[in-house]
Structures are given as structure tokens and as C-alpha cells.
Amino acid sequence: MTEKTVSFAAQGTTEQVEEGHVFAPKFDASGLVTCVVADAWTGEVLMVAHMNAEALGMTIETGEAWYFSRSRQRLWKKGETSGHIQRVIEMRVDCDQDALLLRVEQDGGAACHTGRQSCFYRAVPLREKAGRTVSLEFRNADKKFDPAKVYGTASAKKD
Amino acid sequence: MTEKTVSFAAQGTTEQVEEGHVFAPKFDASGLVTCVVADAWTGEVLMVAHMNAEALGMTIETGEAWYFSRSRQRLWKKGETSGHIQRVIEMRVDCDQDALLLRVEQDGGAACHTGRQSCFYRAVPLREKAGRTVSLEFRNADKKFDPAKVYGTASAKKD
Numbered sequence: 001m002t003e004k005t006v007s008f009a010a011q012g013t014t015e016q017v018e019e020g021h022v023f024a025p026k027f028d029a030s031g032l033v034t035c036v037v038a039d040a041w042t043g044e045v046l047m048v049a050h051m052n053a054e055a056l057g058m059t060i061e062t063g064e065a066w067y068f069s070r071s072r073q074r075l076w077k078k079g080e081t082s083g084h085i086q087r088v089i090e091m092r093v094d095c096d097q098d099a100l101l102l103r104v105e106q107d108g109g110a111a112c113h114t115g116r117q118s119c120f121y122r123a124v125p126l127r128e129k130a131g132r133t134v135s136l137e138f139r140n141a142d143k144k145f146d147p148a149k150v151y152g153t154a155s156a157k158k159d
Numbered sequence: 160m161t162e163k164t165v166s167f168a169a170q171g172t173t174e175q176v177e178e179g180h181v182f183a184p185k186f187d188a189s190g191l192v193t194c195v196v197a198d199a200w201t202g203e204v205l206m207v208a209h210m211n212a213e214a215l216g217m218t219i220e221t222g223e224a225w226y227f228s229r230s231r232q233r234l235w236k237k238g239e240t241s242g243h244i245q246r247v248i249e250m251r252v253d254c255d256q257d258a259l260l261l262r263v264e265q266d267g268g269a270a271c272h273t274g275r276q277s278c279f280y281r282a283v284p285l286r287e288k289a290g291r292t293v294s295l296e297f298r299n300a301d302k303k304f305d306p307a308k309v310y311g312t313a314s315a316k317k318d
Contacts, residue, residue, distance in 0.1 A: 009292055018273055023283055023293035036195050036204055043202035045195055048258040060293070063285045092279035093295065095271055099207040101279045112254055114177055119253035120260045124182055126222045126247055133168055134182035134219070136252065 006057030011097065018095050025056065026098040032068060033100055037111065040089035040103040046111035047119040049078075051100065063088050065102060081157040082150045084108035108145065113158035115143035115150075165216030170256065177254050185257040186212065191227060192259055196270065199248035199262040205270035206278040208237075210259065222247050224261060240316040241309045243267035267304065272317040274302035274309075 009024040011017050017024060025033050032050040039046055049067040051059065055075055058066040065078040065086035079085030086104035093100055112119040121141035128134055151157045168183040170176050176183060184192050191209040198205055208226040210218065214234055217225040224237040224245035238244030245263035252259055271278040280300035287293055310316045 021294045021296075023295050034193055034207055036207060038202075038204055043197075043204075045197055045202075045204065045260050048193055048195060048253060060283065060285055060287055088285060091283040091285060092298070093281055093283055094207060094278035095273050095275075095280070099278075100283070101204050114254050116254075119258075120251035121254070122180075122252055124219065124250040124252055124259070126219055126250060128219055135180045136182050137180075139251070 006053045008053060008056070017097055023093065024097055025053075025093065025100070026096065027053065028098070030070075032070070033098060035067065035100045035102055037065070037086065037102045037104055040105055044118055045120060046104070046106060046117070056100075059088060059091070059102075065104060076159055079107060079159060081159045082108065082113075082145075084110060084159070086111070110144035113147060113151070115145045115147050116141055117144055165212045167212060167215070176256055182252065183256055184212075184215065184252065184259070185255065187257070189229075191229070192257060194226065194259045194261055196224070196245065196261045196263055199264055203277055204279060205263070205265060205276070215259075218247060218250070218261075224263060235318055238266060238318060240318045241267065241272075241304075243269060243318070245270070269303035272306060272310070274304045274306050275300055276303055 009022050011024045011026055027033055031052045035049045035051055037047045050070060052068040055066040055068045065088055067076055067078060069076050084107045086106055088102050088104050090103040091100060110117050121138060122136040123139050124134060124136060168181050170183045170185055186192055190211045194208050194210055196206045209229060211227040214225040214227045224247055226235055226237060228235050243266045245265055247261050247263050249262040250259060269276050280297060281295040282298050283293060
């Protein structure tokens, strides 16, 4: 990993942050912003990930998605093991600039490390009494690839 | 605000969390899960918000979206001031169960407190040298309502 420092503009007033042209991402206490990743052409939400300043800088510079793994505490390029990279067609930032939306072309047809197209392959039933055990329903959950073949048994390589 | 306690199943093994039917949301150190909110019919990503266990319980029970405001540190029902409530058509959970996707019908045609349909009304240019001041481009940024008329000057009422 490189150790270069990437910095972005500091946040100004609420008016500047919400109505201005200056990109001033708000990193949380861990130095991360939340990224929603959607398929650029169908709009389907594929995954949620996080970026630190370096991952954000790499993504802006290369047009391919880089993230920061909270579980592994390191920078990772999406698809670095699987080859399933994400080409970023458009990046958007939200009103208070603490979340990003990436519209991507997903190589391999699957964003999820379980082999599915989207990480959101199970539905939570609604209008249930909360606190009881809620049973999830699988939807669009067919696997586009076999994780064991792509990643082997090394969970650290799941990208 | 009520003070009732809502609890969900604890997370089991990775296999159980990723491939199982038990809903076991993983709340972060602040007791929150990230929620991506998309328009149920167009798929457009409208906003990102957070839920604590109580907000999640209220949403599941009522089928209308409740969140936890990090800035105000309180439970809030989306639209409680503006009337722009969100009817949840479908809720999904991701592979490691630390993020939710809500597909909603958005009342008033605008999810953003700035009056826009989506909070993601500005694009971040790509393939720029990172670290320089990045200039955002407004896209689909017309206002569906006037925030001053809907909320007055009380920022605490922006929902």
C-alpha cells in the first residue's frame, strides 16, 4: 500500500456544503465516508462500502472503485482478487456530503463476494411484530460465480 | 418518544449470517445500521440514513420509514414535519447484515430536506488529480418544494 496523503476541502457553512460547488466530503470519526454502489444502467443497488480519503482519491483519479475495508483495515481495489472490478460511470455526493453514490459497470455480473449480483439478496418481511425472530426471504439470490473457486478458502481475499 | 426496547437476533457464524434465514442486523458501535433508500418504482437512490433498533422495529411494524438522526440524536419519522413520509414497499438486508435497502414510495416527490427528489443532486468529476479542489456539477437539482416554506427556519424540523 502507498502511504500518500490525499486531502480534500474542509466543510464550510451548511449553505456552502449543501448548495455549493466545492467538494468537501465529511469523513466520520474513523475517517470514512459511506458509498452506495448501484449498477449504472439498471440502477439496481449492488452494495454498500466505505472509502477513506486515499480510496476516494484513487477512485477519482483512476475511474475504478477503491474502498477501505473496515474488517481488514486496509485499502482494497474492488476486484483485486476476483477480477470483478467496477468502472465508475458517475459519482455523486449527497446534500451534507457524508455519503457517495457510485454508478458503476460491474465486471463479472456480480458485486457480492457470495457470488450474487447484489449484496441485497434477502428481504425483511414488513408489518411484523418487531423483536420476534424475523425470517428472511431470498430474492434474486442465484449465484453468478462460485466463491470457493474464485477466492479459495482465504476470506481475506474476498473482494 | 417511547422508550421501549426492541431487540433482534444476535449474529451467528458467517455462514449463518450470509446464507441463513435469520434476520440478525449488525448495529455499529453507535447502535446504528446504514439504510440506503431508493424509489420503489424507478430504482433511483434517494438518500442514505441510519436506524437504531427502535427505528428499525417501528419501520418493520408500521411499514413507514423511521430513522435515527445522528445530528439530533433522536428517533424521527421521515416526513413528521413535511408530511413527506415514505411507505416501504420492500426492505432488504445485505450479505453481512450491516446495511439495509429500503424501496419506498416517497410522498411529495422529494426525499431531500433541500427540496430535491434525491439527496444525490451533485456529481463529482472523475479522472481528476485528487487533492485539488474538486468542483461539483449540479444534476437533476431542481427543487420540488421550498424548504423555507415547509420547515420555516427551524433546522431541527428538517425531515
